[in-house]
Amino acid sequence: MHQINVGEDLRDRNREIAAENREMLRKNGVFSVNIMSAPGAGKTSLLVKSIPLLKDRYSIGVIEGDLQTTRDAERVGALGIDVHQIQTGGVCHLDAAMVHSALHQLDLASLDILLIENVGNLVCPAEFDLGVDARVMLLSITEGDDKPKKYPLMFSESRLLILNKIDLIEMVDFDIARARHEATDINPDIEIIELSCRTGSGIEAWTGWIEDLLLESGAG
Amino acid sequence: MHQINVGEDLRDRNREIAAENREMLRKNGVFSVNIMSAPGAGKTSLLVKSIPLLKDRYSIGVIEGDLQTTRDAERVGALGIDVHQIQTGGVCHLDAAMVHSALHQLDLASLDILLIENVGNLVCPAEFDLGVDARVMLLSITEGDDKPKKYPLMFSESRLLILNKIDLIEMVDFDIARARHEATDINPDIEIIELSCRTGSGIEAWTGWIEDLLLESGAG
Numbered sequence: 001m002h003q004i005n006v007g008e009d010l011r012d013r014n015r016e017i018a019a020e021n022r023e024m025l026r027k028n029g030v031f032s033v034n035i036m037s038a039p040g041a042g043k044t045s046l047l048v049k050s051i052p053l054l055k056d057r058y059s060i061g062v063i064e065g066d067l068q069t070t071r072d073a074e075r076v077g078a079l080g081i082d083v084h085q086i087q088t089g090g091v092c093h094l095d096a097a098m099v100h101s102a103l104h105q106l107d108l109a110s111l112d113i114l115l116i117e118n119v120g121n122l123v124c125p126a127e128f129d130l131g132v133d134a135r136v137m138l139l140s141i142t143e144g145d146d147k148p149k150k151y152p153l154m155f156s157e158s159r160l161l162i163l164n165k166i167d168l169i170e171m172v173d174f175d176i177a178r179a180r181h182e183a184t185d186i187n188p189d190i191e192i193i194e195l196s197c198r199t200g201s202g203i204e205a206w207t208g209w210i211e212d213l214l215l216e217s218g219a220g
Numbered sequence: 221m222h223q224i225n226v227g228e229d230l231r232d233r234n235r236e237i238a239a240e241n242r243e244m245l246r247k248n249g250v251f252s253v254n255i256m257s258a259p260g261a262g263k264t265s266l267l268v269k270s271i272p273l274l275k276d277r278y279s280i281g282v283i284e285g286d287l288q289t290t291r292d293a294e295r296v297g298a299l300g301i302d303v304h305q306i307q308t309g310g311v312c313h314l315d316a317a318m319v320h321s322a323l324h325q326l327d328l329a330s331l332d333i334l335l336i337e338n339v340g341n342l343v344c345p346a347e348f349d350l351g352v353d354a355r356v357m358l359l360s361i362t363e364g365d366d367k368p369k370k371y372p373l374m375f376s377e378s379r380l381l382i383l384n385k386i387d388l389i390e391m392v393d394f395d396i397a398r399a400r401h402e403a404t405d406i407n408p409d410i411e412i413i414e415l416s417c418r419t420g421s422g423i424e425a426w427t428g429w430i431e432d433l434l435l436e437s438g439a440g
Contacts, residue, residue, distance in 0.1 A: 039258040039342045039371060040363025067343065069369050090373065092312070092343035120370070121343055122259045123287065123312035142362035142385065143260025149289050150340070151259060153310065165362065171388055173418075198393075 014128055017096035021103060021131025028108035030061075031219035032116065033210065034094075034130050036154060037138035039120030042164040044072040045197035046138065046206070047115060051079050053207045058112040058214070063102045065094040065119045072117060082106060093125040094118050100131075113214060122147070126154040133217055136160045141174040148182035155186045160193065160209060167196040234348055237316035241323060241351025248328035250281075251439035252336065253430065254314075254350050256374060257358035259340030262384040264292040265417035266358065266426070267335060271299050273427045278332040278434070283322045285314040285339045292337060302326060313344040316351055333434060342367070346374040353437055356380045361394040368402035375406045380413065380429060387416040 025032050035043050044064075051060055061082045064073040073085040084102045086094060099116065106114070116132060118125040126135075137158040139147055142165055148155045155161065161183050163176065176194070183190055193209065195202025245252050255263050264284075271280055281302045284293040293305040304322045306314060319336065326334070336352060338345040346355075357378040359367055362385055368375045375381065381403050383396065396414070403410055413429065415422025 038260065038340070038363075039367060040360070067370060068372060069366075071366055071370065090343075092341075119343070120258070121312075121341060123310075123339070123341055124344070140260070140362060142360060142388070143258075146289075146291055147259060150287060150291065152288060168362070168388065168391055171391060 014096045017100050018129040018131035021096055021100055024103055024108065025114065025131065025133070026219075028111065029219045030108055030111045030114050031210070031214040031217050032114040032132035032134075034116045034118060034125075034132040034135045035138065036118045036122075036125045036135065036158070037120060038122040038140070038143060041120070041138040041140040041143065042197045043117045043120070043138055044075055046162070046164070047076050047117060048079065049197045049200060049203050050207050050210075051076070051081060051115075053203065054113065054210065055079065055081060059110055061106050061111045061114045063099060063106075063114065063116040065098070065117055067091070067119060076117075082111075088119060092119055092121050093128055094130060095128045096130050112219065113210065122151045122154055126157045133219075134159045134213060136162065138162045138164050139179070140165045141176075142168060142172050144173075145175045145179040145182075148179065148186050152186050155183050155190065158187070158190060160191045162206060163192065163194045164197055166194045166202065167199045234316045237320050238349040238351035241316055241320055244323055244328065245334065245351065245353070246439075248331065249439045250328055250331045250334050251430070251434040251437050252334040252352035252354075254336045254338060254345075254352045254355045255358065256338045256342075256345045256355065256378070257340060258342040258360070258363060261340070261358040261360040261363065262417045263337045263340070263358055264295055266382070266384070267296050267337060268299065269417045269420060269423050270427050270430075271296070271301060271335075273423065274333065274430065275299065275301060279330055281326050281328075281331045281334045283319060283326075283334065283336040285318070285337055287311070287339060296337075302331075308339060312339055312341050313348055314338050314350060315348045319350045332439065333430065342371045342374050346377045353439075354379045354433060356382065358382045358384050359399070360385045361396075361399075362388060362392050364393075365395045365399040365402075368399065368406050372406050375403050375410065378407070378410060380411045382426060383412065383414045384417055386414045386422065387419045
């Protein structure tokens with residue numbers, strides 16, 4: 001569980017398998033995203049709200065990481081797309097090897113986009129490259145605007161920060177300007193999208209972001 | 221970071237140090253609580269709201285666990301009580317050895333109550349006994365009512381479940397009956413308190429719970 005117990009061997013091995021994953025995805029023209037957040041920030045809701053806007057034009061696969069249950073996979077599978085479940089059995093993050101096994105069970109040649117939902121955890125998932133094109137993190141505004149400096153690795157490793165539950169902005173003490181400032185202080189290149197999975201506001205900014213990167217990557 | 225990488229040696233060592241912590245606290249008549257939750261569920265706010273209700277009658281010490289910053293310790297220290305900061309340097313939970321070092325720096329003989337705020341993480345902290353009298357977990361209702369079955373170890377290890385941000389109940393899709401049912405399904409003995417750190421509603425139920433256990437334990 002300790003960062004300090006993750007030996008260099010384990011890190012090296014993860015890096016090797018991540019490179020293999022990256023190559024498999026590239027060869028098959030799949031654009032891939034690793035979605036990370038604290039528990040309950042809305043990763044599954046984001047998938048459920050955005051996949052219907054994309055699935056008529058793109059072939060989408062999902063890998064669902066969970067400690068124990070298959071609940072998220074069932075919610076996403078109800079959209080009629082290909083979902084592969086990884087139950088980590090208590091392990092607090094996905095690693096490249098878990099994703100590698102899943103990649104062998106998906107029909108990659110038929111996919112344009114692969115969305116990976118990581119285990120709900122703002123710490124450990126940031127340390128494990130899965131071999132994807134982009135890492136994305138969700139921060140629910142109910143979690144507080146002090147999170148970037150408290151969990152800096154997650155912010156520095158992410159290409160996009162999604163501020164979710166923006167419909168609750170009047171109900172919570174969250175200073176968007178402060179959060180934006182602290183996030184870009186840690187990662188000057190991070191892009192930021194505000195949205196609400198509940199109301200649907202801002203979802204198109206997220207699906208547009210995926211489409212832009214998909215085109216840019218030459219995948220699809 | 222893996223559960224499967226925490227060897228039995230590490231577990232045994234943690235158990236030994238936790239037993240030492242328990243003995244130190246018992247000898248000094250200190251009632252102790254380990255407060256755990258996902259990031260942003262309100263652990264620090266709970267301390268900030270409840271300590272003023274207790275500190276005139278009891279001598280209170282706080283240990284603040286954080287990955288990087290001293291922000292939480294500063295917020296709690298502003299209440300004029302003894303706060304010891306543990307910066308884990310990226311480690312995703314507190315362990316018994318970290319707490320042991322802190323115990324040696326606190327004036328235990330003068331304390332009645334020791335409150336330990338763990339790192340924001342719903343997975344790993346549940347695996348490390350710190351040697352305290354009671355483990356408490358906070359679940360913000362904004363995180364969703366599906367959390368007990370998804371993060372069962374945290375619920376099975378906790379004596380008390382606090383449902384926080386209850387003032388937002390009309391704004392989020394959270395079924396209190398479902399959450400209570402699933403939590404007690406995992407841990408039939410778990411007690412449950414609903415409160416809002418923002419409005420202050422229900423805070424006395426939490427401070428009363430501490431006082432009842434303090435008297436019961438014979439500490440103080």
